[in-house]
Amino acid sequence: MQSLPDDKKQMLWLLAQRIVPETGDLDEDGRRRFFDIVDGALLDRPEKVRGQFATFLGVIRSAPLIRYGKSFEKLPVDRQDAVLRWFEDCPVGLLRKGFWGLKAMVFMGYYGQPETNERVGYAPQFDGKARLHA
């Protein structure tokens, strides 16, 4: 992954499993596709935006130190989810928007894989009308 350093990549993967639990079921190829999609999306953005994304991952990692005295990865999963819910509904708009951006990246990395379409029952066909009338 060219867009994020290894520690941020690990943090992203940890967060991905809280945001889309099925990411934990991805095989090696699925994980590679996940990171390729996210990498591609980040590399398409200006360097400043990539830096902001990496910084935000660091903010999520460190934020629980204030309340729980532990960084994000050391919390039990229910507390990790509570931290993420706080970010999603945070009174500070910038943090809400940062969390929305994180979610969008994770959703893109997982649901953007054609291979995961079947898992949600999404199977469009070029001749959808034939299927409609079948």
Added chain:
Amino acid sequence: MREKSYDIVIIGSGAGGGAVAKELAPLCGEGRKIAVLEWGARLRDEEFTGREIDMVSKVFFDSGGTFTKDRSMTLAYGRAYGGSTVIYTGTSLHMPEAVVEDWKVPGLDFADLHRRSLKYCEENNVHLLPEEDINDNSRLFLEGCRALGYHVEQFPINVKGCRGSSLCNLGCPNQAKQGTDRVQLPAAEARGVEIITNCRVTSIGERSCLAEVADPGFGEPSRWEAGEYRIEAKAVVVCAGGVINSPALLLRSGFGDALPMLGRSITLHPALILVGEHEHAISNFHGFPKSYYSDEFMKTEKFLLEVCMYFPFVTAKNLIGFGAEHSELMRAFPKLQMILVLALDEALPDNRVVLDRDGQAIVDYTLTPAVLDTLHASMLASARVFFAAGAKRVHAPAGTSFFIDAAEADRIDELIPRANVKPGKISITSAHLMGGCAMGRDASNSVTDGWGRVHGVPWLFVADSSLFPQCSEVNPYLTVMALADRVAEGIRTNAGELLS
């Protein structure tokens, strides 16, 4: 730097640029040279794969997720041979008479615009889909609205040989949608207009422009080799790059000093994508994806309800929340009914396109409390439609819980509080970008006259949705083509003066 010379240069090949190109193409028979410079690529038919991430990276700017400055919204707009007509759904609505009158553009009246819109309905095969081809997702919207007494209309659409892939917004894989890429541009090329793809115009000078051609690694090769170009436009430059790129290009080229309204008063039809889950699978991603809309609340609460059907990633990011509940709803994809709501936003001068220090476009747009009120009201109305259509539960982004069950349908007002409509938490998007080079009386209140000619610059025209002084209140592409038709007529009428 290589040099090229034409009589007329058109920047952009979407609804506006494509229509102008076709209308001016007969001039090629009189020995005039016309070029269309298009930033995007011309995809081969087999490159329309219908795969979400693959396609959005090829035919949208920023993969369909351009942020506004404060990151409260994302904007989707096309970049391809055919511009955004490659990735719209093809819904073809006439702008209401009252909206045309509200625009108060000197010389522009409803009869003129309607006549031109009808011309493009004919040219692009606009018609109503037969009832037997309407899928459950659309039918349920109709039934829900009718049960509530909401006024519903069917969308006229511009398809020919539609096979119902439902993939319109990723570019039709069956080449059925009749955008400018299938109708106006091939017709213009047949008469001698040159269309140069992969060509980004960086600035406009006195009857000329600078451009860069670069190979994106897909699509047909550009007619020109990669490199930098100076293109002379001996008579006319027509700017049709869309709401972000047209104002940005004109600002970057120094036209802003004499045009204080340049880039200002953009409107976006801020939109939400909402879902209701039914007990059993419905036909949603088979068949045409968008057949009905309701204008019930157009005048009172300023929003439209439309059927929609999106893809897994777009759907996922438009839901609130994460984790098990979110995954559960995604796994119900074949049972999902979808509604798109469009807020009809006011044109405010402070909502505008500006340039950053590097000369790149930034969309500085603030969601006003009035628009947030509208989005809230639209969520309530949509939830009612879902339940009236028989949904077992509804996901409202501003809901107090992830799901609202049918048993709670009578408590919608309480369960979707206005206070939960928080920008940044709720996913708000736009695919109807309008304004920034508004038509009007003079430079104090607009950028162009009623024929798209830039005030004070007789050789420079604008022909895209940036001409809109206010939002269209309906899906805008047909109006863009009608306005472009006027621009082309204005150029032809003044051809003696312009082309001498």
